[in-house]
Amino acid sequence: MSDDIAVPVSDCDSGLPAGGAPPIFRGVRRALALRGYATLTEFRLASGRRADVLAIDEAGSILIVEVKSGVPDFRSDQKWQEYRDWCDAFYFAVDDGFPTELIPEDCGLMVADAYGAEVLREAPVAKLAAARRKTLLLRAAMTGAGRLHRIEDPMFTQASPTV
């Protein structure tokens, strides 16, 4: 339908973060659900990169949350700025041991544990262009449906069009 759907949206994993669902992911998703957002983890963008958490609300607003397990993980990510092109608002999520002063001030900031998350700083909003929003929502719909299909019919080995 628009600018980036030509990039393949298929791959083979379950969408769960590597090594299972770390507590911080769980807390972030819970907090976002309480704010009215449905979330997908490890969401593959048209750029090929995966966003840790993509969140969508009923108004079609799209957030991306990058989970950082610690300072090395944060420092080794040279490309997080790219995520801003794919959402209305971008957050980092860290645990309460993380030195939050490292997080750039123009990013949202959540501090999470296994049970929830607190938003310490709201992210500035930079609205997506309509065509990109439409593409992202379509990709999210196909990703979610494809993952559910894999769960609900695990014997079906011919890939559904997305995960």
Place this chain on the structure above:
Amino acid sequence: MSDDIAVPVSDCDSGLPAGGAPPIFRGVRRALALRGYATLTEFRLASGRRADVLAIDEAGSILIVEVKSGVPDFRSDQKWQEYRDWCDAFYFAVDDGFPTELIPEDCGLMVADAYGAEVLREAPVAKLAAARRKTLLLRAAMTGAGRLHRIEDPMFTQASPTV
């Protein structure tokens, strides 16, 4: 974002058809996946009705498939025409014991078993208005993500925004 999102999109079931996933659902979903569609079952429309199978492809095309387990099930459904307002193309799916001459000629027709489905008649295409398509894709994205969240964090009892 548009005409029908104000209707609540929340409820409490898993999205699986009542009584588990009947074989015919499974075959329909497999056949649609092979055609490039990601599918959601028991998808709640803004009208409040549930479509048995909602299917979306990378172009944003939207199909609805109504599964009929037998003639009584088909005859008792007085409202299937309403589904046409919520998709580009509408199909019935039946098993191979169903008298297919009962299915209106202006509907698509699939004959399914547990392992796949054959399209006996393609459905006529009546393109959705852009606003409704956008709303449906958003609802599908939230539904899929919400269902995955329930599966991936079953201890989280505060509802995610959709199923």
